[in-house]
Amino acid sequence: MPISNGLSYLDESQTTVIGDSNNVNEVSVAETQKSMGVQVNAASTVYKKVYTKVKYKSWYKSWYKSWYKYHGKWKYKWKYKWKYTWKYKWVITYKKVTTSSTTTSSSSSVSSSSTSSKSNTTNSSNSTSSTSSSLTKYLKATTNCQSTSTTIKSKAKSITSGKTSSYAKAVAVYNYVRDKIGYSFYYNTKYGAVGTLSKKTGNCCDTAHLLVALSRASGLPARYVHGYCKFSSGSWYGHVWAEVYVNGKWYKADATSSRNSFGVVNNWKTSTATIYGKYASLSF
Template identity: 65%
Template sequence: MFMACLLLLNMGVSHAQENITTETQYHQENFYAAAGDSQTTNPVTTGDVITAAKTFKDYAEKNKTLPSTVQVGSQNVTNEQFTYLMSQAILNINNGKTTATINIIEVSSAPNPTGTAKGTLTKSNYVQSASKMANFMKTNGRLPNYVTTVIGKIAPQNIAYAMSRILTFYEENGRLPNYVTVQNAIQSTSSVSTGQGSTSNSNSSGTISDPGLSQYLVATANCQVNDPSIQSLAAQLTNGLNSTWEKAKAIFNWVRDSISYSFYYNTRYGATGTLQYRSANCCDHAHLVVALARAAGIPARYKHGICTFSSGTYGHVWAELYVDGKWYSADATSSRNSLGVINSWNTATATILGTYASLPF
């Protein structure tokens, strides 16, 4: 089978040459967005956020930490993005805009979450806090380290949990509560395992102890882990970050935001060439993600599958990163995706064709 990064399917058989004869034809048929489109995510409704808040709240109460991702309507978002959505939903409800839609924005985690305040916030207090949160995230693209309120500084994970309880109350009672009690009970996601329930294969120093993972840490064809440019960038991107999750996310976000998409079949540049030219197909996007992750001591591998995008069904390649005992999808070809969250294609219907330590095409 011709192992193209993008294979147009014809009656279940890969026939890239029959269906896409030239790059020009590919663009004309509007398949460019299939792997690495720069489309923004669709907005969600305030009602979608209200419904998802109950699941978010239940998870936080059971695990004493926030979920890494949240299903909102038909889309997956990170907990940081969902914190923004909840703050905006509270503002919409307070302003009588209960049917308003909310745009999903990119939100990274707080670099140094702090704040231990607990106590009661009145309705006007928590609406003001929601407004502060929303404005900060829209301006800075990340969670604040804390929110200053009348009861003191509240950590972002605790204000997020409080907002989920506010929205759950609204769903059950048809009105916003008169007050909310803030509890200092939720751990920061940057200080806990993001793969709860999975067995970790890392020891306390961060060294991988499972010999089966060693193949996902070394240089392979087109994954030049030991190249000085790869080593330097990996060190730069992870400098000052303590958790493996934060390091993995920093690497993923940089590749997603810095490397544009271009159409061609199979590997052309490898990790170092992709870093040099700053434009790549899905194979070379994956090479750079994998190389940078491995250079930072994070096991990384390749996935190859048949994936359905809004424009059709194609062969596709993406990376997976191993963090705290769990593999997370890392498809950096689309701005719609986050670490562990894929929105650019339908993960429920994908057919996995292979998992590799070294991509063979």
């Protein structure tokens, strides 16, 4: 399921910090300890976007060198010296960083404990609201994920008819895409969700578009995952698949192989895959 490099290459010094949506801050405990004069250790986890070289791009170097050095000095110089250096130099990886801070409070009173209890209720409510808000973007239609299309909505309704739970709906959508959509080899997006449903075939990008669109049309948050995977054939390829959010958990949904099932991937090794990013919309 190869795809071309669809990443945005930025300056090495530029980094972005992305919050971990799976963390829930239990502030009530910290506030109570603080009111009792206890030292509090607060930890938070973030993902830091970094730009690094990876070995899988090195074959371009040898290929350009062996091919273009016999096809003219300037052509070789442009292809190997410039295009390889800048286009294939950087890829995005995500580094998990945990930071901690220590605070000490010497004040202790009954009113402080009462305030902490109220804060617990408020923050629990805010945490739930924040989680729901963070999933909103995974329910919206995008350029190639036409989840509000009449065609997509009608098909989603037909697929999930009679299914009462979110999990049952997610499995039904996944099984439909896996069993009814064939695989075609080409790079990047070509048809989008509606086109893939019509043609009944697509590459990994378009298969993911359809699965994400049908999931969102069924009221299930879904997103794209872009990575570099070692397939059962032994070859490494850039790959795109979907993830669907059900009952507080993200499930892998790679419908490009009949060997896979909802939440289970068998046609490539999940343990060795490099994840480039997870997106609400696929840009390539």
